[in-house]
Amino acid sequence: MDNIEDSRLQSRHPSLSTEIEENVIDYVYSVDDITTLLNCALTCRDWLPRSRIHLFSAIRLSTREDMYSFCDFLDTHLEFPMLIRSIIMAPNVFEKKPACLLETFPVQLLSRLPRLRGWALRNDLASDRERNISHHPIILRNLRRSSPVVDLDLESLKFASLTVFLRFITSFVQLRHLRCNAIRFDQKGGLKPYGIGGLNLTTLQVGGIPGGALCTLLDRTACTLESLGIASQQDVDGVSAMLSRMSNLRSLTWDIQHEMDWDRITEALSGTPTVPTFMSFRANIFNLDDLWCLKYYGGKELVFTFLEMKLQSFTINVCAKKVHPLSTTIRSMTMFAKFSDEGLYPQLIFTGATFLDELYRPKRIAISPNLQRVAATAQGLDGGILLWNISDGISVRSWHIVCPMVVDPAVVSPQVVFSPENERVLIVGVQGYAYVQDLKWQCRMASIRCAYSLFAAWSPHCIVFLTRTGTICTWDPATYRPIQDYDVFEPLGGVTAEQCRGALLFSPDNHWLAAHFNAQNGLATWILFRVVPDCGGGAKLINPHSLKELSSLAGSAKESPDFRFGEVAFDLESTRMAVLDRLVKVHIWDIAQATPIHALIVDMSTTLAGSQFNNQSLKWPVLPTKLAFSGDGRNLLFLHLKGDDSQKKVQLEVCCAKTGHLRNPLGMQGILGSGPPVRISCDSDAYQFSSCGRYLVASPETGGIIVWRTSDGSLVRRVA
Known part of the structure; x- marks a missing residue:
């Protein structure tokens, strides 16, 4: 009996469910592994139907003999024509007349394939002596009447003229997706409109065709085009001018080979009127001599143009031949910008980057009020923003790069300021701009144009900026609009951003604001403001007190204090304030009263x-x-x-x-x-x-x- 049970157990083989087996076969087809797909078809009888569906979905014909044999096969096996959805005509070295194979397809196969949707014509072995592809007018007329082709792929083909090319593609009345690459014309001349129909394309991908042909295609399909991919840089100005007419365009992809082409494209697109439905831009940049020849990681003008548009994605794929020895350790990178659900300003972040080594040098550090995050500007990324997440202020759990594209490497490293609710961060000191980033959604919420701003502080009632001209500017944190300017510091002429030193600090109860400003070898002081919230939103700064004058009036200091250190601190109860002077003395004020009292000096x-x-x-x-x-x-x-x-x-x-x-x-x-x-x-x-x-x-x-x-x-x- 034991032997019988053992034989039964050995005869049982584990089997997978039909759904799992079909998913495996579908995955093999998705990765385009034809050899494995053939093995699946020959493995067992249950796998054959699913494998056959994928094997016959696309047929490749390389000679006229293959085409005639395939036609005979379809006539004798009536179940297979319903499986075929795409035909690829690609002559090989055994085909003596490649043009004949490419021209006879409509006559031989069109009536046999009722579910055909894709057609590809590729002549990779074409030479300059190859004769032009030409279709008889009767064939074009039949195509216009009954062609079911929706996707058309043309590569390495030679037509007699642009007119012949347009007559051919407009014969497919149901055509929606067109890909053209390496298309040549034997004759150059004007376009003859006779016999040319309309185009209702939604997707167009072009590369290696004359600029005039590209503009003609765009002109005839501008109203319906939703996605445009360009793999050449010819006639950049003409293509950019066409974008304003593409009322339904949603995605634009442009392959770029040289730095000069990128500069031309960004300059042309920056002056292009906004397309209402434009939502995605992608640039693939290859073979650059130096990654850092791209301004602002991809063109300042183009970036700021797209900041005002409700793009869902802004992607730049970059691959450089070498790395600048002084600027960065990045070999290649992929960046994108995304919006929150509200469609606010985008934030540019790294999605994937190849680094020779990971060396980041934070320059200016900020800690969130709840002790959960640390943000800093990074010297290793030319001013990029680093963000660390801290759990309970004790253990650092993870970190990621935030917003590396908003900084100009030529200016001083910007300051990072957290909002009181810890959900936003303010990046100030970027060529007069300040950016508000949402840390939860990782999107840019606002761009604040505060001229010459270098330092900032954030309270629930207002955002305060200190400019290099000595002006204190208050902004509404809810609407990001200016409230009032205060000229409390003496302006210093001819002072660069690197020579300025300053600070802004709110007390923990947000009722006091300490401001410090000085330049190299210049006079400096601390000014203490009383912050009064406004019932209509925002806040006002009143009763400014100069700490240097208060120290002199108090008479507690034997020497006149020099506050060029620019260091200040409040206690948690907002009753005392400490300031460090250049003589390494700490001055402590009692600010519980209306007028600060100079209480103590610690030497x-x-x-x-x-x-x-x-x-x-x-x-x-x-x-x-x-x-x-x-x-x-x-x-x-x-x-x-x-x-x-x-x-x-x-x-x-x-x-x-x-x-x-x-x-x-x-x-x-x-x-x-x-x-x-x-x-x-x-x-x-x-x-x-x-x-x-x-x-x-x-x-x-x-x-x-x-x-x-x-x-x-x-x-x-x-x-x-």
Whole structure:
């Protein structure tokens, strides 16, 4: 009995369901693996019907003998004509007269294939001595009456003239999709309209045809065309002018071979009137000598033209021969822009990029108010924006690149500011523009045109900009419209963006705004504003107080304070404010009253004896320093660097915020561990305290970010 049971078990073979088997065969067909598809047809009887459907869906004929044999096969096997949906006519070396094969197709096969939808004519072996393809008028008339062809593919064909070519393609009255590549004409001359019908194409892909023929095709199908693909750069101006007439155009793809062609295309398209239905643009750029010859990763004029259009996608595929040794490590890249459901401004982001190495150098860092995200501008991407997601302010979970196309590498690295609700980020300092990006939908929400803006701060009531002319501008965060300008700083003529230094900071309760502005070797001060929300939206800045004048009136400072450091901090209760001056003294004000009171001066120079800050002749700008109140408001945190150029160490000084007594300094771990020392950038913008003073984020020169706890100086996380 046991032997009988074993034999029964061995005779049973596992089998798949019919749906799974058919899905496997469909996948083999989708990847165009004909050899495997033939093996599937010969494997078992159950797989044959599904495999036969795909094998007979497209037939390729290479000689006239093949065509005659195929016609005889169709006459004797009446079940197969219903399976054939596409015919490919491609003469091979055994066909002595390729033109005859390409011309006889309508007569021999049209009546035998009732479900035919696609027809392809390809003559890859054509030469200049090959005779022209010509169809008798009777054949064209029969095509016009009964042709079911919807897709037509023409490649490497030679016609007598443009007129003959147009008469041929207009004979297919149901034609909707046309692909033409490497089409030549034996004669050049004017177009003869006799015998040429209309075209109702929805898709047109062209390449390697004369510019006059392309413009003629576009002229005859402009009203119905929805998708246009161009693989040549001839007559760029003529094609661009046609776009305004394509009322139904939704997608445009353009293959580009050289930098000069890209410049011509972007210039022509920038001046083209907007197509109401235009939703997608794609550029495939090949064989570039240098990736960075593309301005703004793909043409500033074209980018800003499409910013005002409700595009669903904006894709640029780039492949460069070499990489600029100083600018970037990107070999190739794919970028696209997408919109939110509301159809707002797009955001350009990387979808795929090939890097020689991953080296990102954050320049200016911002921490979201809820301690969940860190954003920074990246030196390795010429000012691109990096975004890290932080879980509970402790562990860095993931990071991705956001919006690398909005920055001009020629200007100063822009500033990144989070919105109060943590869902938006403001990128300011990009040639007079400021961009509002939605972090949830990864789309651009607004472009703010604030001239010469360099610094910004964001509160629930207003967005404040500080320009390099010393003007403070307020904008409505709901409508992104200007509210009022305040000329509180003395304008400095002839000052570049790199020479300006400033800062804007709202108090935690958003009732105070501290503003700082100065230029190299110029006077500087802090001005404190009272922020009054407006019932109609926005806010006003009233009662400006100069901290330098308040210090002089108080008489608590023996020397006139020099506020060129530009560092300020508020406590969480918004009752005190601390400012660092150039003499390494921390001035603390009581801002609970209507007029700030100069309450305390903490002299840090004695603690920093022997360090870089004990040099009164040190020229501006000095090494980076940062200020912050601790979370409980009892201590004041002061950041500085110690050590020589070969080995720098971040040190956090802690002093009592009431008495000014210094506590033991905290060495920030993770910099000088057991491995080789890590160089820390001397740029003060590469460091940032969280608003509550619990965490410190910095960027080493090797890239990435480092997060510490300010309570004990312990390392939270490091991302290379």
